[in-house]
Amino acid sequence: MQVGGLAIIHASPIPPKPTRIILAEFKKMGVKVRYLPIQAISLYLSPYGSYVSVGGKKLELRGALLRGIGFSLTLEQFFIRIGILKYLESEGVRFVNKVSSLLRTRNKLETLIALYRAGLRVPTTLATESLKRMYLGAKALGDVVLKPVMGSRGLGSVRTNDADVAFQIVKTLSSFNQPPLLQEYVEKPKRDIRAFVIGGEVVACMYRYSRGSWKTNVAQGGIGAPLNPPEEVKEMALKCLEVLELDYAGVDIAEGKEGFYVLEVNGSPDFEELSRVSGLNIAKLLAEYFLSVLKR
Structure with missing residues (x-):
């Protein structure tokens, strides 16, 4: 038995509310669209062939709405998920948005x-792993925003007009290997x-x-x-x-x-x-x- 057709792909084990709303619209149209948690997709490669599966069943896709790849990923998770998605794309699956575009x-x-x-x-931005450069940048710009390089919904973004506060935030984040971007706050x-x-x-x-x-x-x-x-x-x-x-x-x-x-x-x-x-x-x-x- 093959799982086929169209899908919405997201990292949540169950569909988030916006995804459920989109699925309901497909249902009203009489179009069968499946929800696929990205972590449930597996890729098998061998000298004799390759295939992608979900729950042990071969996955056949024409297209998928790509709604998310995950929020807080390890580098290993990131590479596996992107590798599988790019494999599917190379096999002719049309993603909306395309994998490389969503990644950007x-x-x-x-x-x-x-x-x-x-x-x-775009706002004046400083990207660096140097604590000194960050401190001097915060001092020069004044009112700044420190934000994660990867994130959404405003989570993790901090605004301050104190260069010393900015320094302490960057120092703490850098200790976890998560240097933020420094941006001038746009009034x-x-x-x-x-x-x-x-x-x-x-x-x-x-x-x-x-x-x-x-x-x-x-x-x-x-x-x-x-x-x-x-x-x-x-x-x-x-x-x-x-x-x-x-x-x-x-x-x-x-x-x-x-x-x-x-x-x-x-x-x-x-x-x-x-x-x-x-x-x-x-x-x-x-x-x-x-x-x-x-x-x-």
Whole structure:
């Protein structure tokens, strides 16, 4: 018996809520889509052939929505998961987003470099493992944010205007071999912008307002409000996806004193608050786009 067809892949043993919402939309369409925890997928290689399996049953996939590879991974877990996904991709499985594109968005530094080289405005950023450079950078920039190189939902990001506090944070993290990025805090009107792009179209935007914190992430208590975005915001969001070769993404943009800044690009964004604010069924749009990609 073969497991076949279409899937949503994520690292959680059970589907997270956004994934359940997307699965429900596929069900309404009469399309059978299976949920696959990435850690349940195995690859077998031998001189006589190779195959991928789940629970001992051969896995046959045409395409999969790749919603996550895991949050806190060892290097070994990372290499195994990416190796298996790339193997599947080389066998013709169409991932949305593609493996290399999703990986780039998981690496905040690589994302920033790509956007910077494409001429997009990004926050002043320092990446180094030198405690001295970090301290001097924090002292020079003043109001700074220390953030994980890999992370989401604002988890682990710390803001301070004290270089000594920054030094102690970096020193502690470095003792666990987890050096953070140092960024100049972009002054903004207690809000930022989330633009959701699918297939080369900005389908929805919202303001995200902070509540009781400097963070605007919905997961950190931020709340959305409707926004009809200016053309510059749309163009920036679209260019981000073009540069990073993404099928869909959430692009976070700040209104700084010198203009708009791209803060981050999320290659597997949540959408519940944006759906509520915009009145759009984003899960349905994403499901429809995924199916259209497989027909090409």
